[in-house]
Amino acid sequence: AQSVAQPEDQVNVAEGNPLTVKCTYSVSGNPYLFWYVQYPNRGLQFLLKYITGDNLVKGSYGFEAEFNKSQTSFHLKKPSALVSDSALYFCAVRGGIRNAGNMLTFGGGTRLMVKP
Amino acid sequence: GAVVSQHPSWVICKSGTSVKIECRSLDFQATTMFWYRQFPKQSLMLMATSNEGSKATYEQGVEKDKFLINHASLTLSTLTVTSAHPEDSSFYICSARAPQGIHQPQHFGDGTRLSIL
Numbered sequence: 698a699q700s701v702a703q704p705e706d707q708v709n710v711a712e713g714n715p716l717t718v719k720c721t722y723s724v725s726g727n728p729y730l731f732w733y734v735q736y737p738n739r740g741l742q743f744l745l746k747y748i749t750g751d752n753l754v755k756g757s758y759g760f761e762a763e764f765n766k767s768q769t770s771f772h773l774k775k776p777s778a779l780v781s782d783s784a785l786y787f788c789a790v791r792g793g794i795r796n797a798g799n800m801l802t803f804g805g806g807t808r809l810m811v812k813p
Numbered sequence: 814g815a816v817v818s819q820h821p822s823w824v825i826c827k828s829g830t831s832v833k834i835e836c837r838s839l840d841f842q843a844t845t846m847f848w849y850r851q852f853p854k855q856s857l858m859l860m861a862t863s864n865e866g867s868k869a870t871y872e873q874g875v876e877k878d879k880f881l882i883n884h885a886s887l888t889l890s891t892l893t894v895t896s897a898h899p900e901d902s903s904f905y906i907c908s909a910r911a912p913q914g915i916h917q918p919q920h921f922g923d924g925t926r927l928s929i930l
Contacts, residue, residue, distance in 0.1 A: 731918055740819065740906050740921035741857075748916045787856065801847075801919060805856045 699724040699792045703804035710778045710811050718773040718807045720788030729791040730771040731801065732762055734784045741787060747771060758782070778811045785809075815911050816840055819922025827930055828899060834892045834925045836907030842887035843909035847919060848880075851904040863890040897929045 700723045710716045722728055729748050733741035745756025752764045762773045771788060788804040816839040824832050836846055844865045849857040861882055862870040869882035879901075881893040890909075894901055904926050908919040 729916055733921070738822075738904075738924065738926065740817070740923045741908070743918040743920065746916070746918055800859060800862070803856045806854075 699790055699802045701788050701790050701802055701804035703786075703788055703807045705807050706805075707808040707810060710809070712780050712811050712813050713777050716775050716778045716782070716809065716811070718786050718788075718809060720771045720773065720804055721769050722771060722788070722790045723769065724790050724792040726792055728769075728771075730762075730764065731789040731791075732756065732760070732771075732773050733787045733789060735787065735806075736784050744773070744786075778809075780811050780813055783809055783811045815920045817907065817909050817920045817922045819907050819925055821925060822923060823926045823928075825928045825930065826897065829896055830929075832894045832897055832927060834894075834905055834907070834927075836890045836892070836909070836922055838888045838909045838920075841909075841911050843890075843911070844887060846884060846890040846907055846909045848882065848890075848892050849906045849908070851906060851924070853904075857906060860892075865890075894927065897927070899929045902927055902929045 702721045731746045732744040735741050744760050745754050747754045747764045755761045760775050762771055764771050786807050789801045791801050818837045818839050820835045846863040848860045850860050851857050859872050860875045863882045863884040865884045865887050871877050884890040904924050906924040908921040910919050911917045
């Protein structure tokens with residue numbers, strides 16, 4: 698079975714400082730990893746994905762994530778946080794085995810609070 | 814591109830009412846759509862996978878007769894919560910995967926907040 702862990706319920710960052718939202722995963726086969734952001738009373742917006750290739754993936758709104766196979770991690774990062782980045786962030790994984798099909802497994806979510 | 818529209822965004826109704834939620838892919842065809850449920854301050858829980866032209870695949874613990882899913886066309890899936898009760902109150906979100914390949918991200922609707930009185 699595949700699983701995702703986001704160890705921090707909330708991350709607090711001052712505006713202009715770098716931010717990191719942590720994610721670790723467990724999956725059989727090669728992982729396909731995704732980050733989504735959710736604003737209040739809205740659905741999820743896709744930020745970035747890792748399928749194969751470079752371990753550092755760049756996505757929307759200046760976010761990037763680093764795939765680390767040995768640590769089974771896919772932490773989300775941004776060099777300089779904005780107040781408007783405050784939202785709920787979800788990490789998700791899809792297993793690489795054929796029978797995993799299309800199912801995404803989500804982490805519990807991390808609330809990012811960026812203070813002015 | 815890859816816009817998913819979900820309607821209605823908010824529903825308040827009496828216990829015993831059946832509620833239909835629509836999920837549309839506006840600019841692409843989606844053979845597969847997904848229905849999730851999200852409780853306050855919690856993650857998304859996959860309820861079912863909706864397959865165009867065939868029966869939906871439900872996750873363990875999800876009642877098929879309670880949550881009816883119909884995916885009659887390549888751009889529309891509906892979720893009907895039958896005889897809704899207060900415990901069915903939740904935020905329901907649909908998603909669809911663009912057809913270019915299984916590695917493409919899912920695109921989500923804005924969700925439907927269902928409140929049963």
